[in-house]
Amino acid sequence: MNAHPLWAHVEAVQDRFRALSDRVWATPETCYGEKRSVAAHIEELQHHGFRVQENLAGIETAVMGEAGEGGHVIAFLGEFDALAGLSQQADLAEKVPLEPGANGHGCGHNLLGSAAMMAATAVKNWLEATGTPGRVRYYGCPAEEGGAAKAFMVRDGAFDDVDIAISWHPGSIPGLFKGSSLSNARVDFTFEGKASHAAAAPHLGRSALDAAELMSVGINYMREHMPDEARIHYAMIDGGGISPNVVQSHTKVRYVVRAATAPEMLALLDRVRKVAAGAALMTETSVSDKVLAAVSNLVFNAPLGDLMQDHLHRLGPVPFTEMDRAYAARFQATLSEDDILAAYRSAGLTEEHRIPLADFVIPREAPVMEMGGSTDVADVSWVVPTVQMWGANHAIGTQLHSWQAVAQGKGQPAIRGMVHAACVMAATGADAIRDPELIARAKEDLARRVGPSGYVSPLPANAVPPVAEMA
The missing domain is CATH 3.30.70.360 (Alpha-Beta Plaits)
Known part of the structure; x- marks a missing residue:
């Protein structure tokens, strides 16, 4: 297996981004209230030399960092919001909140934003080292859990000059996200x-x-x-x-x-x-x-999906250790058989044997499975060719929005999966920058899928980010 040059750039900064992920996990804040989380992301962007734009689209907890000059614009989409009522002690396979009724990262967004910025930083460092023209951006997006911040950001033009967008979501089985959302x-x-x-x-x-x-x-x-x-x-x-x-x-x-x-x-x-x-x-x-x-349904992009799928298979599964598997097995023991079966089914797979952590990548030929949930990444996907993947961060069967997801959010398997996702995203972004024809095909694919009417925001014309109602 030939190593991709971006993987070394990811590994060089992984310790800083583990620290960022842990910092966000420890100060969970919900929809439009992510002031400490965005401050941590701004601090990290500045440390790495990004040009930082705060209060993006007039949203106090939205930020964008840019690096590079000329060429195409590649965006990495990050999130850092938590969920209400899911406080939980880390690494404990028993439901014990840190603070009863408090927030917790039950959807893994502490990992999501950290890996996306890790990928953006790796691409930034690669652009500088090679003198390659191009601009890389990290978008720190708040309020994905119910606040539709990206839909407001799209409406405000925050992505108007972006050529492609790349993201991911923590999960238990790594693979390309090929389906739609609601x-x-x-x-x-x-x-x-x-x-x-x-x-x-x-x-x-x-x-x-x-x-x-x-x-x-x-x-x-x-x-x-x-x-x-x-x-x-x-x-x-x-x-x-x-x-x-x-x-x-x-x-x-x-x-x-x-x-x-x-x-x-x-x-x-x-x-x-x-x-x-x-x-x-x-x-x-x-x-x-x-x-x-309000958010739209997700638009898949085939050219970018093929590229990301190639990098998933080139990198292979997350290199979990026996210690990682023992850690995950403790949490899998708290799950039902239905939980575990649902994880395989959501990946388009038939369960063949019970294992605590995924030692495989969802194959290219797996059937397309719809997400069933909703995401404001969808609104970006209507105006910018967008690709994303599922990561492998939790014991197979771990349900998002659960105490088990919170408890595993600082564990070594979660971090290994975060670095793995950053490697795939960084390689995808760098190869897109080097291939203008790929970007052209991605834009053609998007235009065909959205049709002549293009994007119509599901938000009412007078809607504003519901900061008071949601924070």
């Missing part, structure tokens, strides 16, 4: 009614809480009559108070509406709005809604 919208529905004494004068009250509950019933009946791949979830943000002897006059419920494409999602959202209006009509309350965030 478009979604995150919408708050607010019901307003009339308070009254629930015992002495219930007939004078109009319950906003009843309206929110009736909306939920209506949505449940609607589920039979929507596309199979569509999804609707909800969370009660404000139930109206804690006094059952008061007719609640105000409630707020947050819905996530998902579908295969943005037009299908927006059509489904219209139906959800009608259910909300019906619930308000039945309870003689009023309802209003506010779209907090």
Whole structure:
């Protein structure tokens, strides 16, 4: 196996980026509140000599670092937001939060941003060492978990002059991401009614809480009559108070509406709005809604996918050790057989034997599997040829958004997988810079897939990043 020249550049800086990953893991911050995390990323960009632009697209926790001159512009997309309520002690195969109710990196974004910047730094150092024309950028993107920051950044033109974009996501089985994702919208529905004494004068009250509950019933009946791949979830943000002897006059419920494409999602959202209006009509309350965030479905790029797949096979699987496998086995023991089988199925594979860590790469011929979730990387993929991969960082079967993912987020297997992903991404970016014809083919492939209408943002024209609602 011939080593790629970018791999040595990645390995030369890996210790600094392990430290960055650990630092972000230790200070988990959620959607638009990632002030310490972005500060750590800015500090690292400055250390490596990137030209730094803060407050990108007017978002306090978004940053871009650029290096190089002339040539094509290659972007690496990073994230660093955590999830609420997933605090967990590191390396412990038992659910024990560091701080009950606090945040935790249950989707591995402490690793995601660190590997993306590691790849960008390796390409930067290679450009300098070889005198190759080209510009490399690292985009530190907040609020992927529900805040759609990249959709706002795309709308603001942050990626207008980018030629290709490269990213990855932590996982348990390494491979090219070939499928699509679901478009979604995150919408708050607010019901307003009339308070009254629930015992002495219930007939004078109009319950906003009843309206929110009736909306939920209506949505449940609607589920039979929507596309199979569509999804609707909800969370009660404000139930109206804690006094059952008061007719609640105000409630707020947050819905996530998902579908295969943005037009299908927006059509489904219209139906959800009608259910909300019906619930308000039945309870003689009023309802209003506010779209907090919305993202598109992901657009795959075949030329870039072929290049990244080549580098995945050239590099081979992550070089896990016996100690790594013993570490992962402790966490796999906390998972169900269904968890483990689901990991293989999501990779388009049939489980043949139970192993704690992936000693293989998803083969080129594996069937295309749709992600099932949503990502704001999708909006970038509509305007810039985009490619991404799954990493191998956790015991096979580890579910994202779980305490097990948080607990493994600082372990040696997670770090080995992070460096592995950075090597693949860096080699992909460097080879693209050296091959203008590849970039041209990637742009042609994107134009064919998006069609003549091009990108239409799923965000309402008046939508702004929901910093107050989400942070």
